[in-house]
Amino acid sequence: MKVVNTLVKSIDGLGIMKGRKAYTDDFAEKDSLIVKVLRSPHPFAKIVKIDDLEAKKLMGIEMVLTHKDFKRIPFTRAGQGYPEPSPHDKFVLDEYVRYIGDEVLAVVGVSDEVCQKALDLIKVEYEVLNPILDFEIAKDNEIIIHPEPEIHEMFDIGFKPKRNIAASYGMEIGDVKKTLESCDYVIKETFYTQAQAHVMLEPHTVNARMDYMNRIVIFSATQTPFHVRRIISQGLEIPMSKIRVIKPRVGGGFGGKQAIHGEMLVAYVTYKTGKPAKMIYTRKEVFESTYSRHPMRIDISLGADKDGNLKVIDCLGLSDTGAYGEHALTVFMVTGSKVLPLYNKVDSVRFAGDIVYTNHTPAGAFRGYGAIQGNFALESAIDILCKKMKIDPIAFRQKNMMKEKETSPIFAIMGEGTAGTAMNMETCKLEECVERGMELIDWKNKYPRIETEDKIRSVGMAIAMQGSGIPYIDMGSATIKLNDDGFYNLMVGATEIGQGSDTVLTQIAAEELMTDVEKVIIYSSDTDLTPFDVGAYASSTTYVSGNAVKRAAKELKEQMLIEAARIFAVKVEDIDFNGETFKVDNTDKEMSLIDFSNQITYSHEQKQLQVTSSYVGHKSPPPFMAGFIEIEIDKETFEIDILNYVSVVDCGTTINPMLAKGQVDGAIIQGLGMAHFEDVIYTKNGKLISGDMLNYKIPTRLDVKKLTTVFVDSYEESGPFGAKSVGEIGIDTPPAALANAVDNALGIRIKDLPITSEKIFKEMRRKNNE
Amino acid sequence: MKINLKVNGIDKTFLIQKNEYLLDVLRRNDYPSVRRGCDNTSCGVCTVLLDGKPVPSCSVLAIRCENKIITTVEGIEKEAEKLAKHFGELGADQCGFCNPSMALTVYSLKLENKEANEEEIKNYLVGNLCRCTGYVAQHEAIKRYLGDES
Numbered sequence: 067m068k069v070v071n072t073l074v075k076s077i078d079g080l081g082i083m084k085g086r087k088a089y090t091d092d093f094a095e096k097d098s099l100i101v102k103v104l105r106s107p108h109p110f111a112k113i114v115k116i117d118d119l120e121a122k123k124l125m126g127i128e129m130v131l132t133h134k135d136f137k138r139i140p141f142t143r144a145g146q147g148y149p150e151p152s153p154h155d156k157f158v159l160d161e162y163v164r165y166i167g168d169e170v171l172a173v174v175g176v177s178d179e180v181c182q183k184a185l186d187l188i189k190v191e192y193e194v195l196n197p198i199l200d201f202e203i204a205k206d207n208e209i210i211i212h213p214e215p216e217i218h219e220m221f222d223i224g225f226k227p228k229r230n231i232a233a234s235y236g237m238e239i240g241d242v243k244k245t246l247e248s249c250d251y252v253i254k255e256t257f258y259t260q261a262q263a264h265v266m267l268e269p270h271t272v273n274a275r276m277d278y279m280n281r282i283v284i285f286s287a288t289q290t291p292f293h294v295r296r297i298i299s300q301g302l303e304i305p306m307s308k309i310r311v312i313k314p315r316v317g318g319g320f321g322g323k324q325a326i327h328g329e330m331l332v333a334y335v336t337y338k339t340g341k342p343a344k345m346i347y348t349r350k351e352v353f354e355s356t357y358s359r360h361p362m363r364i365d366i367s368l369g370a371d372k373d374g375n376l377k378v379i380d381c382l383g384l385s386d387t388g389a390y391g392e393h394a395l396t397v398f399m400v401t402g403s404k405v406l407p408l409y410n411k412v413d414s415v416r417f418a419g420d421i422v423y424t425n426h427t428p429a430g431a432f433r434g435y436g437a438i439q440g441n442f443a444l445e446s447a448i449d450i451l452c453k454k455m456k457i458d459p460i461a462f463r464q465k466n467m468m469k470e471k472e473t474s475p476i477f478a479i480m481g482e483g484t485a486g487t488a489m490n491m492e493t494c495k496l497e498e499c500v501e502r503g504m505e506l507i508d509w510k511n512k513y514p515r516i517e518t519e520d521k522i523r524s525v526g527m528a529i530a531m532q533g534s535g536i537p538y539i540d541m542g543s544a545t546i547k548l549n550d551d552g553f554y555n556l557m558v559g560a561t562e563i564g565q566g567s568d569t570v571l572t573q574i575a576a577e578e579l580m581t582d583v584e585k586v587i588i589y590s591s592d593t594d595l596t597p598f599d600v601g602a603y604a605s606s607t608t609y610v611s612g613n614a615v616k617r618a619a620k621e622l623k624e625q626m627l628i629e630a631a632r633i634f635a636v637k638v639e640d641i642d643f644n645g646e647t648f649k650v651d652n653t654d655k656e657m658s659l660i661d662f663s664n665q666i667t668y669s670h671e672q673k674q675l676q677v678t679s680s681y682v683g684h685k686s687p688p689p690f691m692a693g694f695i696e697i698e699i700d701k702e703t704f705e706i707d708i709l710n711y712v713s714v715v716d717c718g719t720t721i722n723p724m725l726a727k728g729q730v731d732g733a734i735i736q737g738l739g740m741a742h743f744e745d746v747i748y749t750k751n752g753k754l755i756s757g758d759m760l761n762y763k764i765p766t767r768l769d770v771k772k773l774t775t776v777f778v779d780s781y782e783e784s785g786p787f788g789a790k791s792v793g794e795i796g797i798d799t800p801p802a803a804l805a806n807a808v809d810n811a812l813g814i815r816i817k818d819l820p821i822t823s824e825k826i827f828k829e830m831r832r833k834n835n836e
Numbered sequence: 837m838k839i840n841l842k843v844n845g846i847d848k849t850f851l852i853q854k855n856e857y858l859l860d861v862l863r864r865n866d867y868p869s870v871r872r873g874c875d876n877t878s879c880g881v882c883t884v885l886l887d888g889k890p891v892p893s894c895s896v897l898a899i900r901c902e903n904k905i906i907t908t909v910e911g912i913e914k915e916a917e918k919l920a921k922h923f924g925e926l927g928a929d930q931c932g933f934c935n936p937s938m939a940l941t942v943y944s945l946k947l948e949n950k951e952a953n954e955e956e957i958k959n960y961l962v963g964n965l966c967r968c969t970g971y972v973a974q975h976e977a978i979k980r981y982l983g984d985e986s
């Protein structure tokens with residue numbers, strides 16, 4: 067391969083570094099109206115009265131929008147396959163507010179300042195209601211968070227709002243109870259994960275204007291432009307043909323932009339007034355009023371026989387979706403479907419639970435999408451079980467984990483929101499990942515711990531899997547066109563959000579067309595110009611959209627050969643094309659691509675050669691990895707120093723090895739953030755204290771000592787040039803690996819995230835008092 | 837009111853409000869590389885050089901910049917190109933929202949202390965957060981940039 071799997075630089079790095087206009091707000095109209103939201107100070111309340119008379123009189127205030135201005139059309143903000151597996155439980159504005167930070171009303175004015183003044187003048191009278199701030203008491207609580215009659219599910223997701231249940235799920239293979247009873251060793255543990263925040267550095271941003279054709283053009287920092295167009299059309303009853311959504315460069319997403327946030331209000335204002343409008347979330351709003359990762363409680367039971375065979379996994383979850391149910395069911399299902407198949411030799415496995423409403427900031431999509439929560443629980447529990455059995459945790463994993471060509475019945479049963487798709491693991495290099503990882507971290511010499519006078523060094527590990535798109539649901543497409551002078555345009559709906567997909571997709575096209583990346587000009591994404599793509603989520607872009615690009619490039623090449631055959635008056639089979647020149651076999655007739663493209667553009671039988679192709683996955687080949695952490699703990703303060711994180715990854719072919727490494731490195735640090743740094747704190751009244759970047763600590767460069775990220779050789783037949791996905795897999799292992807390392811160091815088990823020195827301190831005191 | 841200042845070597849006069857921050861004035865006047873990522877001076881993506889020193893422009897009142905010299909990444913194009921080359925070669929680019937501010941900060945480090953060691957580099961850049969890259973590739977690229985001739 068000439069372009070794929072080689073060290074190709076990102077195609078956009080130079081212009082980005084130079085600060086060229088690229089991101090959503092760089093394209094806002096100068097005179098945009100500012101849209102500012104008044105946010106609820108109460109976790110749960112009914113709006114009784116709004117006095118906005120004084121505010122409306124202010125010079126420069128265009129309008130004040132309240133729930134009375136909107137028709138009651140419930141929708142979900144989640145940008146996912148349609149019909150969505152998320153409940154339609156949100157209105158643009160509602161007379162109830164359901165968490166601190168929820169939207170009460172919006173003011174629209176000519177400047178930030180005047181909007182702020184208006185907000186200060188508005189008086190809102192609330193009937194304050196008792197909130198539910200503990201997700202473990204939400205189900206069947208007498209307080210009902212969503213009493214409104216209009217809300218509904220699109221199909222059966224177990225939506226029972228009267229019981230505060232946004233969705234629920236259950237499945238069982240074999241008989242969990244019976245198998246547990248027959249086991250020689252059984253453990254039962256409970257784990258908790260927190261509401262991690264995405265903290266992408268570009269806040270949620272949107273702006274809109276009416277164009278000269280009287281259509282609304284929306285620039286949005288989104289992962290899913292086509293879903294945004296559809297949801298706005300449905301929510302505001304604007305014909306879809308009147309809406310154009312452009313996704314410029316996005317400054318990070320991680321799932322946080324897989325939903326609509328300010329788009330609805332801004333679109334409404336522009337459509338209504340004809341004037342450009344914009345909204346940029348403050349960082350506080352990003353924390354408090356977008357969404358976070360779903361916090362979960364996971365009760366897990368494992369059973370094994372005395373020969374070291376894992377026989378049963380029983381996994382019961384409870385997930386907190388906060389005030390609205392975006393991605394509620396699907397995230398929860400991934401907690402099972404992309405975690406439990408890791409141990410595919412069990413006799414019985416169960417996965418069940420509810421996703422409940424509370425009066426907290428909503429939860430939604432976030433890299434890992436449930437898998438990180440499930441992985442923390444399962445991979446912690448495996449080590450706990452091994453300790454009880456007094457067997458080596460790696461040997462136990464090697465014996466029980468998924469191997470190449472094997473499968474798990476879970477794949478067929480569990481999809482995302484629906485039934486799944488059976489598949490064999492055509493590529494699964496997990497064994498190699500574990501072995502290489504052991505060598506790279508020097509496990510033999512370091513496990514379980516090395517003690518010095520004041521420090522303890524230890525290692526811990528975990529294995530993980532993810533998916534590559536959602537089979538039969540995620541669709542990607544690509545249009546490729548040949549231009550005069552012999553270069554190509556590649557138009558994709560796939561959304562570059564910083565993960566490097568524009569570069570990767572360009573490489574795939576260039577490889578298939580046997581040309582250089584400079585000759586393929588990519589454009590993503592614009593609902594008027596680029597073909598449909600579900601967007602950047604579910605680790606789908608390289609695999610699903612990549613396959614679409616490869617297919618389109620192949621078909622364009624075929625068209626080019628047909629035209630060349632016509633020009634030379636020979637059969638297609640007699641033409642040989644090497645990316646630059648067409649040659650007629652066994653003759654000296656030839657024509658360069660440049661001459662060819664000029665000729666069909668300008669001189670003889672002119673035509674535009676252009677192809678659009680689509681791809682829908684028939685399976686979702688999981689990437690796998692093994693993660694190993696080495697830490698040093700101070701014996702007195704229990705401060706943890708992360709010395710090294712070894713990731714050995716099977717993601718099939720790395721289309722761009724450097725960018726793939728960047729995906730893993732970045733995800734590992736985010737995962738370590740969740741494991742160790744990123745504490746989410748609410749007051750007892752439901753106010754988010756960790757709602758800014760001073761109180762919510764993401765890792766800084768001082769926290770990162772060493773990352774050792776390597777890829778094993780692997781070639782997935784169904785992927786473009788052998789590729790699987792790599793965007794999410796890196797985030798899954800750090801929480802369990804760290805918990806296991808702490809146990810290996812100190813003999814204590816932290817079961818709720820994040821694993822902080824304070825928690826270790828408490829646990830040590832408890833242990834010493836025993 | 838009006839302020840006079842030099843931006844990227846050119847004398848400019850901007851109309852400002854007296855409580856406006858430099859960040860907002862620059863963005864309004866078409867310096868898109870200067871960005872906002874937070875509300876309380878904790879992310880670094882708004883960094884500019886003020887009389888040669890990196891500062892978060894979100895916490896500098898524009899009114900205090902009378903006669904000051906401001907540099908944004910548009911003013912150090914050649915340096916940005918050099919850094920971008922190393923970023924590209926080491927795969928340190930992701931969303932890039934943090935990149936222009938990083939270019940300014942490492943440029944300033946280069947002027948101050950070209951020989952900076954690992955810890956010094958990290959400490960100098962600690963205020964420039966990045967949520968995408970995990971920092972490692974960036975760090976390698978920055979080391980190469982500091983090691984460049986000239």
Ligand code: FES
Nearest residue numbers: 873879880882894
């Ligand atoms: S905008 Fe975050 S530090 Fe200035």
Ligand code: FES
Nearest residue numbers: 931932934966968
């Ligand atoms: S590359 Fe995205 S924040 Fe640094």
